[in-house]
Amino acid sequence: MKGWINGIGWVTAAGFGRGRESSEHPFCPGLLEIPKRRQVFEQPDMRFGRLDEFSRIGLAALAFCLRDAGEEAWDKKRPIGIVAASRYGCLQTDLAYLQTMLPDQGKLASPNLFAYTLPNCFLGEAALRFGLTGNTLVLNQADRTGLAPLRFALEELNWSGQQGILTGTCDLTPPAAFAVGNECPGSLFLLLEKTPATDVPSYGELVLCDNEIIFAGTRVVDLPSLVTACLAVKK
């Protein structure tokens, strides 16, 4: 099973970025800056300000990824899906929502926050903004390599009529109680497509064979090493 890596975008403790503007992979421990609208989109956008932090980092990374692939603009909806892995999901949003729900026995429960207490909601934000009509889901799975969503996406891509899948990870800094040390919070997505990008050179072909992910002839051990390899190819 194969897919072309046509775009890479991220929001991490290293900052905001996309593959064609960077030379080093962005995964690192540290404080995560939550992007503001003007750091992601040029045009005013009332919806962005209403998003919870989890959705903001996810949506921003997806936007940077599509921009990197030259596929941010669209005039017709397209069969591109999103498979996003998350360990903590929207736990921080759940906690924020509970702070509105608990004090007055539900009287002041926030409908806006509640709307984002499903971790797949930011996928809907991306779908409507970028005209994406593929399958969209969040995956929770024990996986320290970051490769589980890529395997899932490669299978989806090859078994369905979807043209592409945006796949990667999205996690805010976890609550202190869950910190295990050396977390690299943030979101990073790759755009995998059936064919190489037309407006920019592709990073290369990703292959899934016997559950191993291969890039440029080498077995990929984790997501950071894959991104490093992609950024090296570009140069």
Add this chain to the structure above:
Amino acid sequence: MSRVVVSKVATVTALGNGLGPLWQGLLAGRSGIAELTRFDCANYGSRQAACIKDLQAPLNGSLLDDILERVAKQIGPLPSDSRLLVASTKGEIDRLTTACREESAIPASVLFEPLLAKIARRFELADGGCNINAACASSTIAVARAAGLIAAGQAEAVLVYAADLVSEFVFSGFSALQALSAEPCRPFDQQRKGLNLGEAGVALLLMNEERSRACGYQPLAIVAGWGAANDAHHVTAPARDGSGLILACQQALAKADIAAGQVAAINAHGTGTLYNDAMELTAFNAVFNSQLPPLHGLKGSLGHCLGAAGGVEIVIACRSLQQQRIPGTVGCHQPEAAGQGRLSAEPQKISGDYLLCSNSGFGGINGVVLLQGVS
């Protein structure tokens, strides 16, 4: 490509433990929706929900533990090499709410990784599994994924386990969104006023046909087609033109390689909200070229079971194909014009081999599974 069959199922719903009582209750037009006593509803827009009877959380546990135990006992032994796909939208949300209310430490079990480990352990599966979160289409998409894995030869057996609770967290949220019906909900009725929440646990063992036969299981249905598509329209409201659901239906029909006219019945999502039900009728009329087969929805009986809704509905669809009838849509007394003649509060006879199940959810996602009866 291997044919994918549903080999074993188990259900726990407001209409009892097991498919037998559930099926009989649905045929009798019973509803599990009742006055909610689990938490104080004084400040919410409804007091109605479909709760599982006598659900008890173990000490320092979740109500989900009781559901898991009941489902696991019911389904019995499984092939130990089965892959595990879980579909839950909020997992142990009751424990998170309690911890925040009591200002105590948040238990790790509110994360999906420990929940998955617990589920895998209880079913005695080696696979650690993954949870698929696609809102109210979660279990439909998990069944589709399971079928994909088996059809491609990546797995011989996959257990799909789905469960969600009636929790104050979700209840208050839907109340704040003004989506709850103060009365028992009325899917597809002209007077519908919103949804009622429900809870359920469901397990479906999907296998390739040869392995199922070798294990001595009598297949309940064939998973003939599946599809998933996003509306790309809105995060909490469906696309009024039903574009995402139409796409998902078309994908499922193409995968099954059948014409829309071969579908004998539809098990619709039918939440009872104004916009969802209208969207579905628009989409189905487009897919079936205004020649709708009989259709029904179960949420007037079971409430909206969130991530578990699709799984329960697929189990019911297996039985519907076997018995060539679909349960009534409880609460639907004056069907919407677009569904008139095809919707009924009473059970309907059907005639044919295929039944289409659909679910749609927040985030604009739509999932469709197309079942084929086993002769």
